[in-house]
Amino acid sequence: MDPSSAPPGPARRARRRERILATATTLIDSRGFAGTSIERICAAAHVSNRAFYEEFEGREALLIALHNDVARDGMEATLAVLGDPAMESAGTRDRITALVRAYVEAVTADPVATRIASVEVIEAGRTVEDHRLLWRSLWTDFFTAEADRAVRRGEAVARDYTLATVALIGAINELLAHWARNSASLSRELLARELIHHILATLGIPTDEGK
Known part of the structure; x- marks a missing residue:
């Protein structure tokens, strides 16, 4: 040969x-x-x-791979935070703050990759959209579990948070895409604070602006 x-x-x-x-x-x-x-x-x-x-397999598979790199970094960062024993007893506000800051740091590390994963994937074909929906379902389960935890701690009103979580994830994705389009003028800190505010508002928990 x-x-x-x-x-x-x-x-x-x-x-x-x-x-x-x-x-x-x-x-x-x-x-x-x-x-x-x-x-x-x-x-x-x-x-x-x-x-x-x-x-x-094609261009869509390549775009999915690029999206996966960013999405996986975000998920792994949040799971690393949850691996901290201190998070077991942390209040919801502190817990969400730590999770979001870790997530933002991970998914915005490379602004170009962030833009591709949050903007270029939009209307890139059915296969890519199905992939995005899979990630959305994973995050829906994640945030629903966080809401259930807040309810058990008496920090959130007991109700079905499923639809609220779907709306929340849509807002998070749009905020991330907006940041990616304007990363030169919008700080990561501003993005993190806005995401924290949206998540806590969804749970009915006041934002501690000092955090």
């Missing part, structure tokens, strides 16, 4: 995948997802179309 035609090893393939993702990120940032073709990505990344399709 010609060594040049042999399949790439795991390490080489991982580097190739990262190169494709990094190149796609740069192109989408400058041209938008609609203006970024697979051919253009491959040419800029110096890979063949065949190599691209060995990693991704």
Whole structure:
């Protein structure tokens, strides 16, 4: 067998995948997802179309991978906060504040990635939208559990928070997209404070502006 035609090893393939993702990120940032073709990505990344399709089923799969990186970072950051034993007994206001600050720090670490994950995914096709809905359902379960905890602690009124949580997640996504479009003029701190305010308001808990 010609060594040049042999399949790439795991390490080489991982580097190739990262190169494709990094190149796609740069192109989408400058041209938008609609203006970024697979051919253009491959040419800029110096890979063949065949190599691209060995990693991704198509453009939508690549966009989902980029979205996943940001979404997973946000979820892992919040779970890390919940892993702190002090959070077990923390009041809802303090708990939500810590969760949101960790989430914002994680998902806004790279403003370009944030914009792709919150803006470019909009109307990018049914497959991408189904993927976004899956993440939305995960966050719905997460926030519903937080609401139930607040109710058990006597810090929130007992009611069904499911629809309120759906509306809350929509607001969070829109605020994040707005920040991504205007990150040069809007601080992460302002974004975090606004998200904290919305979540606590949904639960009927007054915001402690000193936090």
